[in-house]
Amino acid sequence: MKIERRQALKSLAATLFAPALAQAQATGAPVKLALIEALSGAFANTGEAVFRNLLWAVERVNQRGGVKLPGGARPLVLERYDSKGQAEEAIASLRSAIDDGAQFILQGNSSAVAAALLDAIDKHNEREPTRRVLYLNYSAVDPALTNERCSFWHFRFDAHADMRMAALMQVLGQDKGVRSAYLIGQDYSFGQSVLREARRQLGAQRPDVRIVGDELHPLGRVKDFLPYATKIKASGADAVITGNWGNDLTLMVKAARDVGFDGKFYTFYGNALGAPAAVGEAGVGRVVAIADWLPNLPTAQSEAFYQSFRQRFPRPQDDYVHMRMQLMIEALAQAIERAGSVAAVPVATALEQANVSLSGQSGRMRAADHQFQQTLVVGVMDRQGSPGVKFDVEGSGYGFRVVRVIAPEKAELPTSCRMSRVSV
Known part of the structure; x- marks a missing residue:
């Protein structure tokens, strides 16, 4: 078979x-x-x-x-x-x-x-x-x-960010191990909107979760995230919520690992571009990511x-x-x-x-x-070979097990758009 x-x-x-x-x-x-x-x-x-x-x-x-x-x-x-x-x-x-x-x-x-x-x-x-x-x-x-x-x-x-946050909250909302959260993001329109929506949705869905940190950092200019990671650990947060991407995410999770932070990361982009390898074993069961699709979707x-x-692109990093x-x-x-x-x-x-x-x-x-x-999917980081994790990410030995699939009609949110249309 x-x-x-x-x-x-x-x-x-x-x-x-x-x-x-x-x-x-x-x-x-x-x-x-x-x-x-x-x-x-x-x-x-x-x-x-x-x-x-x-x-x-x-x-x-x-x-x-x-x-x-x-x-x-x-x-x-x-x-x-x-x-x-x-x-x-x-x-x-x-x-x-x-x-x-x-x-x-x-x-x-x-x-x-x-x-x-x-x-x-x-x-x-x-x-x-x-x-x-x-x-x-x-x-x-x-x-x-x-x-x-x-x-x-x-x-x-x-x-968009509010749709992604709503999907993440479907998982965080049921995570009773999270009693406090640290919000951190890049200081521009997207990062600001992520933290704003995180505050709003936590208040609506998990009012019992205390926000113990809420800060923005310069986009693409921070080379050393140890000061941020130190504050995250000192806050006693059970989880970090972030929309960070690229090196701003990779460097942050590396720093969090180095200072011994053992809470969860609820992320928009924690499933790729160096983040799984950076956090390593410390991310098993702790790094959560939202995506439109994940390699371990079981079909x-x-x-x-x-x-x-x-x-087509055989190197693991690709x-x-x-x-x-x-x-x-x-x-x-x-x-x-x-x-x-x-x-x-x-x-x-x-x-x-x-x-x-x-x-x-x-x-x-x-x-x-x-x-x-x-459709949107939420995945949790785990070791390659664990149930539901056939494929790892970028040769790291870690992949993402799908824990929630959200149908398009459940992910859809209202719009305030008032578009001016153009005819031929």
């Missing part, structure tokens, strides 16, 4: 993702996608990880012949622009991408950069209607981006999806794979074909109705605010 299952998984992976190194059959002019991300500096590892995900997704579309349009099939081309994680550099990259003929802008790592790009794209599209672009966001999760700052030109494919389709990514980025590219390809055009307005109108599935995972775009609705 094990051999048959293994063969079935290999067959499924080959059918779905036979990698994407084959020459595309599309012959028309390429559809240019511009990735604007930190590809150097403190968060370069996050930008490169995103690039691998998007490259794989683009390859898959091209392997099946590109996007079908009335004038013939056209391949997708992913071009890289280094923002260095800075808003000013991102705006300069946006101008370069548009001058290079990019029609779709992809960015996500940093809500501050996202807000700057969104403003610039709104202004550009108003000034130059013949060169309009769409902005596809895979990770910038400040709730304002699809609420009071929502835009017809912006589509978010990650669950054959999910396993085949992950195995195929590992075949296994930062996100389903939402794959669904985003699938949704874009679907919208272009449905619109019969790569022009911004018809593609945006079609993208509002996107409903896509891949490897047993699915999602739909909510037209009211352009917030993607999808």
Whole structure:
């Protein structure tokens, strides 16, 4: 039975993702996608990880012949622009991408950069209607981006911070071992919104939990988190709640381990990019992460999806794979074909109705605010080989066991968006 299952998984992976190194059959002019991300500096590892995900997704579309349009099939081309994680550099990259003929802008790592790009794209599209672009966001999760700052030109494919916090609270709410919590985050719009929502939801769902610390730190500039870790331990907190990502998370959990903090970490991004290896054995049963998908989701389709990514990017440190980025590219390809055009307005109108599935995972775009609705999962760190942990993270020997699956309709939250729509 094990051999048959293994063969079935290999067959499924080959059918779905036979990698994407084959020459595309599309012959028309390429559809240019511009990735604007930190590809150097403190968060370069996050930008490169995103690039691998998007490259794989683009390859898959091209392997099946590109996007079908009335004038013939056209391949997708992913071009890289280094923002260095800075808003000013991102705006300069946006101008370069548009001058290079990019029609779709992809960015996500940093809500501050996202807000700057969104403003610039709104202004550009108003000034130059013949060169309009769409902005596809895979990770910038400040709730304002699809609420009071929502835009017809912006589509978010990650669950926003309030949705992620609500999912985490479904687990923390039942964790009676947590009687006190320390809130810590990066000092910009996203980090601030995470702590604000943590306070609100703790008050509503766990009023018995005392908040024993509440602080923000500079984004990407702290090299030594020992002073923060020392305060966390001294506070007597049973748990830390944080939206930190990249090196700001990795360095923090390393410091917490070094000072002997033995509480839990309820995180948005504790499942990748060095965090599991950094915390090591101390994280078993203690690091909790919320995601749109985890490698140990117990389905054959999910396993085949992950195995195929590992075949494409075989080094352990390259296994930062996100389903939402794959669904985003699938949704874009679907919208272009449905619109019969790569022009911004018809593609945006079609993208509002996107409903896509891949490897047993699915999602739909909510037209009211352009917030993607999808399944969320919560996982707890454990040793590879433990029940429910077939796959580890980045060769660390530790992976995440799925403890909660939240259906899209349960993860969905209301929106305050009042969007101004644009017609052709």
